[in-house]
Amino acid sequence: MKTILINVDELWLRGRNRSHFFRVLKGQLDNRIKHFHQFKYSLKNENQRFVLKSDHDFSRDLIENIVHLPGLNSILPVIETTCEIDKIKDISQQLMGDLLARNPSQLFTFKVTTIRSDKRLPLESMQVSKDVGGRLLSVFDKLSVQIKKPELEVHIKLTFGNKCYITLEKLEGVGGLPLKSSGEGLTLISGGFDSPVASVMMGARGVDQSFIFFHAYPFVGNEVVEKIKKLVAQLAKFQSHCELMIVPFGNIQKKIIAHCDPKYRTNLFRWAMIQVACEIARKKKKDCLITGDSLGQVASQVIQTLRLLDQSASLPIVRPLIGMQKKEIIKKSHRFGLHDISCLPHDDACSLLAPKSPVIKPDFYLWAKTVEHLTDELKEDLIKATSSYQKYFFTPWGEEVER
Numbered sequence: 001m002k003t004i005l006i007n008v009d010e011l012w013l014r015g016r017n018r019s020h021f022f023r024v025l026k027g028q029l030d031n032r033i034k035h036f037h038q039f040k041y042s043l044k045n046e047n048q049r050f051v052l053k054s055d056h057d058f059s060r061d062l063i064e065n066i067v068h069l070p071g072l073n074s075i076l077p078v079i080e081t082t083c084e085i086d087k088i089k090d091i092s093q094q095l096m097g098d099l100l101a102r103n104p105s106q107l108f109t110f111k112v113t114t115i116r117s118d119k120r121l122p123l124e125s126m127q128v129s130k131d132v133g134g135r136l137l138s139v140f141d142k143l144s145v146q147i148k149k150p151e152l153e154v155h156i157k158l159t160f161g162n163k164c165y166i167t168l169e170k171l172e173g174v175g176g177l178p179l180k181s182s183g184e185g186l187t188l189i190s191g192g193f194d195s196p197v198a199s200v201m202m203g204a205r206g207v208d209q210s211f212i213f214f215h216a217y218p219f220v221g222n223e224v225v226e227k228i229k230k231l232v233a234q235l236a237k238f239q240s241h242c243e244l245m246i247v248p249f250g251n252i253q254k255k256i257i258a259h260c261d262p263k264y265r266t267n268l269f270r271w272a273m274i275q276v277a278c279e280i281a282r283k284k285k286k287d288c289l290i291t292g293d294s295l296g297q298v299a300s301q302v303i304q305t306l307r308l309l310d311q312s313a314s315l316p317i318v319r320p321l322i323g324m325q326k327k328e329i330i331k332k333s334h335r336f337g338l339h340d341i342s343c344l345p346h347d348d349a350c351s352l353l354a355p356k357s358p359v360i361k362p363d364f365y366l367w368a369k370t371v372e373h374l375t376d377e378l379k380e381d382l383i384k385a386t387s388s389y390q391k392y393f394f395t396p397w398g399e400e401v402e403r
Helices: 018-036 060-066 085-102 125-139 194-203 223-238 250-259 262-283 303-312 326-335 349-353 364-372 376-385
Strands: 003-008 041-046 049-054 072-082 108-116 143-145 152-159 163-167 184-188 208-215 242-248 288-290 390-394
Touching: 003 018, 003 060, 003 163, 018 041, 018 049, 018 060, 060 072, 072 085, 072 152, 085 108, 085 125, 085 152, 085 163, 108 125, 125 143, 125 152, 184 194, 184 262, 194 208, 194 223, 194 288, 194 326, 208 223, 208 262, 223 242, 223 390, 242 262, 250 262, 250 376, 262 288, 262 303, 262 364, 262 376, 303 364
Parallel strands: 108 143, 108 152, 184 208, 184 288, 208 242
Antiparallel strands: 003 049, 003 072, 041 049, 072 163, 152 163, 242 390
């Protein structure tokens, strides 16, 4: 396709500063388009949607990458014509014929959806849908009409300037707001389902992110680092250029195990991560931490422990999954292309080092005393961890680069 309609999402809610957000989003789109499309193109705001055009076909790689950009509602590769019913029927037939030719033995249900933005046009949307549907049924015997949940849908948009856009493909975007419109965050990433999904959800709220992973070597090997890099490479598609920091954490865990009440071990691991992450975030001028906590999912995610962690943090801790069930999180993981990577096996230090009976409702006084009496050596290790980490950088198309 040589034309793509790019529909924005929540920018409709913006008032006088809407044009600013459109400029921000256009710049982010331009960055991705230039990487995948080496030819001249135009990207214009037409009636509060972007229309991307070129004399050369846009690649599937470009289309699939744009889908990941926060702030977009939907992406439609279309054919443009004029608002004349015979032309609309001919192009719809052409598109449907091409699709059926690729699936010669399959039967399909379909419907036609027409939207008329310019009410001055003589064509009426219901009549256009009826006429196009009638043509397709008369030409293709593999089609039958299904209104509620069709397998195929012909999208027809009649808009200003006597323009008509037609497609059989509508790709759902991430939605939300453009990156950086709500600040920048540092996401505590793990190898599971939760924190990667939390990252995408906060990206859709306009938060551009870097990532931090606490590597529990020697309790776990280096294979987990490769898994984290794969996850961040996928998450980078939902971000602008992002950084991954791998913090060595095994020695800190050893000292916590040696000097602290076993019941509080996991909570203290998380407390130490928060301290290091807050300091790194402060140095990098981030506005918040982001975690994949879901209330009550494990013992360290009960409300009392989350309260203790919040009190010890120097930055807000944002938890977009806090009220979600696991099945909802896994469903989103599939949608965002993260599920298969999260399923890759790896050793989990938190599980390996978890006490037999972790505290469910921590005693606030005992907690304060425990933190107060941490060894000077452990405190020095926490300070050292804020600067001694490996750095990796990823582009918005998921490539690792050197910087």
